Amino acid sequence: MIKHKKAQWPWHGLTALVLVGLAFSLYMATSMISYEWRWNRVPQYFAYKAEEAQRAAGYGTVQEIVISGDNARVTLKDENGAEQVLDVAKDSLQLSRGDDVAEGDQIGVTRHWAAGPLVWGLWTTLWISVVSGALGLLIGLFAGLCRLSSNPTLRDLTTVYVELVRGTPLLVQIFIFYFFIGTVLNLSREFAGVAALALFTGAYVAEIVRAGVQSIAKGQNEAARSLGLNAGQSMRHVILPQAFKRVLPPLAGQFISLVKDTSLVSVIAITELTKSGREAITTSFSTFEIWFCVAGLYLLINLPLSHLASRLERRLAQSD
Amino acid sequence: MIEVRDLLKVFDTRGHVVRAVDNVTTQVAKGEVVVVLGPSGSGKSTFLRCLNGLEHFDEGHVAIDGLQLADPKTDINAYRREVGMVFQHFNLFPHMTVLENLCLAQKVVRKRSKADREAKARALLEKVGIAQKANEYPSRLSGGQQQRVAIARALAMDPKVMLFDEPTSALDPEMVGEVLDVMKTLAQEGMTMVCVTHEMGFAREVADRVLFFDHGKLLEDSAPAAFFAAPKDPRAQAFLRQVL
Numbered sequence: 001m002i003k004h005k006k007a008q009w010p011w012h013g014l015t016a017l018v019l020v021g022l023a024f025s026l027y028m029a030t031s032m033i034s035y036e037w038r039w040n041r042v043p044q045y046f047a048y049k050a051e052e053a054q055r056a057a058g059y060g061t062v063q064e065i066v067i068s069g070d071n072a073r074v075t076l077k078d079e080n081g082a083e084q085v086l087d088v089a090k091d092s093l094q095l096s097r098g099d100d101v102a103e104g105d106q107i108g109v110t111r112h113w114a115a116g117p118l119v120w121g122l123w124t125t126l127w128i129s130v131v132s133g134a135l136g137l138l139i140g141l142f143a144g145l146c147r148l149s150s151n152p153t154l155r156d157l158t159t160v161y162v163e164l165v166r167g168t169p170l171l172v173q174i175f176i177f178y179f180f181i182g183t184v185l186n187l188s189r190e191f192a193g194v195a196a197l198a199l200f201t202g203a204y205v206a207e208i209v210r211a212g213v214q215s216i217a218k219g220q221n222e223a224a225r226s227l228g229l230n231a232g233q234s235m236r237h238v239i240l241p242q243a244f245k246r247v248l249p250p251l252a253g254q255f256i257s258l259v260k261d262t263s264l265v266s267v268i269a270i271t272e273l274t275k276s277g278r279e280a281i282t283t284s285f286s287t288f289e290i291w292f293c294v295a296g297l298y299l300l301i302n303l304p305l306s307h308l309a310s311r312l313e314r315r316l317a318q319s320d
Numbered sequence: 321m322i323e324v325r326d327l328l329k330v331f332d333t334r335g336h337v338v339r340a341v342d343n344v345t346t347q348v349a350k351g352e353v354v355v356v357l358g359p360s361g362s363g364k365s366t367f368l369r370c371l372n373g374l375e376h377f378d379e380g381h382v383a384i385d386g387l388q389l390a391d392p393k394t395d396i397n398a399y400r401r402e403v404g405m406v407f408q409h410f411n412l413f414p415h416m417t418v419l420e421n422l423c424l425a426q427k428v429v430r431k432r433s434k435a436d437r438e439a440k441a442r443a444l445l446e447k448v449g450i451a452q453k454a455n456e457y458p459s460r461l462s463g464g465q466q467q468r469v470a471i472a473r474a475l476a477m478d479p480k481v482m483l484f485d486e487p488t489s490a491l492d493p494e495m496v497g498e499v500l501d502v503m504k505t506l507a508q509e510g511m512t513m514v515c516v517t518h519e520m521g522f523a524r525e526v527a528d529r530v531l532f533f534d535h536g537k538l539l540e541d542s543a544p545a546a547f548f549a550a551p552k553d554p555r556a557q558a559f560l561r562q563v564l
Contacts, residue, residue, distance in 0.1 A: 217411075219407060219409055219411040220411060220413065222374055222407070222411065223405075223407060223411035223412075223413070223470075224413075224425075225374065225397075225400065226372055226374060226400055226403070226404070226405035226474075227400070227401070227404075227424075227425035227429065227473070227474070227477055228397050228398070228400045228401030228425055228429040228477060229397070229424075229425060229428055229429060230397045233428050233429075237424055237428060238413055238424075241415050242413075242414065242415050245415065316415075318457075319414055319415050319416075319417075319457040319458075319459065320414075320457075320459055
């Protein structure tokens with residue numbers, strides 16, 4: 001049978017239509033429970049104008065007020081003749097010239113842009129993911145090689161580690177770590193969260209590494225050893241580079257999982273993205289909008305991650 | 321150069337005991353080319369792999385250039401860098417270019433400078449006739465070319481002995497010749513070689529001695545002319561009737 005090349009675009013169009021339909025039915029569903037969409041409340045959770053109160057240092061009188069643009073420069077003078085100069089926003093100025101002020105009186109406020117809770121949450125999620133991912137990769141590489149070691153103790157210990165970690169829920173592990181590290185060792189909750197995530201990821205990476213190394217033909221190691229390389233050199237120069245290429249897709253999946261699993265550390269009161277979202281909802285009451293934003297921010301981390309992985313995969317495939 | 325005394329290797333798979341190499345004693349002099357023949361499963365490959373310690377043997381002694389393999393004080397990696405090995409399935413490192421394949425062990429084991437090892441690698445590639453493929457990946461090469469790269473890779477370590485484990489068995493027939501030519505050149509240059517092969521022509525033409533194995537036992541050790549004209553052992557006679 002002759003293969004005909006058919007146009008693809010009508011199908012892509014259908015895909016877009018299906019997605020639009022889904023979005024519309026979601027909108028209809030929320031209007032049925034008379035949900036009011038208020039997207040205008042969302043931006044302030046990303047960035048907002050913070051106000052900082054400027055106060056008088058001691059008793060004194062307002063000596064001078066110089067207005068320049070939106071700002072006002074207020075000069076206070078106390079009984080000893082010492083001057084205090086304050087810059088405040090013009091519309092927040094609460095005094096006029098000659099007024100007496102007491103210590104701690106608010107003269108006005110200054111305003112500046114500040115990152116909102118969602119941005120801080122995104123940052124916390126990012127650094128927890130990066131740190132625990134890097135640690136997890138190291139632990140996993142080491143544990144994976146130990147599982148292949150000829151030493152029975154190393155093999156047994158890593159098997160116990162992998163089975164323990166894979167057989168218990170991450171949430172329970174986080175609680176155990178929080179209690180143990182927080183109470184017994186007296187370290188911060190962030191430390192407990194990162195440690196739990198790193199050990200959890202390490203167990204899965206260990207299995208990925210083991211599978212990858214075992215998938216490389218025995219002849220590769222024999223060839224390397226017959227050239228005089230020792231076991232470690234053969235592993236480093238011959239086996240691991242080939243194994244890495246093969247395990248890149250599952251490894252990328254594991255790291256994407258890790259980014260999402262960081263949402264669990266919110267239970268030990270680390271204000272990462274999910275917890276910031278929950279806090280934002282308590283003040284905005286815009287449940288759908290905030291959760292959609294939170295989901296979008298997770299995607300913002302994970303989509304580039306999987307794109308990066310597939311690009312790396314293509315680059316490593318050049319020797320095939 | 322190579323001394324093998326009372327070599328015994330037993331495979332024990334779930335109570336099924338196979339004496340893969342059974343009390344083999346032989347020597348290979350410097351510059352000698354020895355071809356190992358025998359039916360499949362006769363233990364000739366296992367014998368060869370025992371010579372550089374890829375297979376741990378149960379009893380006996382193997383020594384190359386006076387260095388005892390069974391001696392626990394012998395550094396196995398120092399031992400192996402004097403013994404080049406060529407495999408049936410080439411076993412080139414697929415993630416490296418041909419040049420990198422040749423340079424890896426020179427760099428990691430011999431600690432040669434970049435200029436030295438690349439000059440050595442290019443000279444060897446020239447010698448085996450594929451200098452123009454230096455920057456290709458092994459997957460772009462034909463089987464015969466890959467095997468020639470594998471020979472060059474082993475030679476790059478300046479080994480005192482070369483072991484060949486059925487180097488032409490995985491090749492298409494038209495590529496066997498180019499690999500055998502490289503091996504012949506090596507033999508003429510005085511390299512000490514032990515070859516497990518099914519190429520009777522090569523054995524007849526190049527070998528100084530032929531060893532015949534069956535069921536792990538070294539049954540015959542004679543010059544090729546004598547071996548092919550009048551094999552003494554009845555199993556060698558049967559084998560030659562089958563293959564010739």
